[in-house]
Amino acid sequence: MENIKLTKECEIELKTEAPFNFPDTIFKPSHYQSEIIKYVDNTLYQTMRVDGNLYGITLSELNDIMLAKIFSVTDIDSETKQKIKDELHIRYDLDGNISNFLNDYKDDSVLSGPIERRGGMHPSCSYSLYEFLMITVMLQNTTVRRSAAMTNSMLESFGNKVSFDGQDLFAVWKPEDIDKVSEEDLRNLRIGYRAKTIKRISEAFTEGNINEVELRKLPKEQAKKALLEIYGVGPQSVSYLLFEYLHFYDALDHLSPWESKLVSMLIFGDKSHPGEEIVEYLKQDYPGWEALAVHYLIEDIFAQRKEKNIPWLEEEIRS
DNA sequence: CATCAGGGCCCTG
């Protein structure tokens, strides 16, 4: 596979809506690791496709200013630069205002710890809609280890190897690349029945049936409806999409079993409470912020995992 | 060795 070297470099500054917590917003320890994104020395490395061209992006923070470096094959024009800047603002929720959440719940018995440790953390999605859909498909009905294995085998076959700023990583394949491949060839990568879903979604994007720009303008319920019309998107995937990708802080209609166990433990001290009960509880206690509340709880416990062993958490990860 | 659920969803009846 050809290794694309991105050697031209420029830098932009990104303005954030305070309070903004850089590390906890741009990198999420609860997500499974892949070679699409790297977080090294407080710097995030990712790729981005704009108008058919591939760019390397680094994100870092210096004296409370967020810096993005853009790496490219040829010099970048100001229009593209602006597009990337706008896109980063959206993906990392740089203009979202969560100060009321932090003020209202800083003394809350459940959230005070997470808010103290990670206050200013926003939901974010490093990926385009298509890329994130690919991730949600990989997550379906399997374990973290296999999700990572499937992602990597897909990247090895169809992704683009990219080098910039001393790092090597993969860019997710383009929808057109998959549209040409047979379902059988995809299945040979041990992605199972997901091959069909990936082909269907790739086909929809190739034919221009999904409009990312318009989707982002929709109110929550309409966005949900539109997303559920995509083949392979059900209640679980749509909840990830509404919160992480579209940043609806109150998008909590559904909690997956593994998340329910974690949140149940963190709120009630045992894993037994069912998802529906927890959703009701969160809607009562954190109206307007129920999904963000879950996010603070889960990311906070995963962050603590790096520093100490949490047996009841390890039991649920099985990676 | 077999059986099963897993960071779901589609389809059928």
Added chain:
DNA sequence: CAGGGCCCTGAT
């Protein structure tokens, strides 16, 4: 609206 089936894999 409930329930079966689905690719594969590690756990039991």
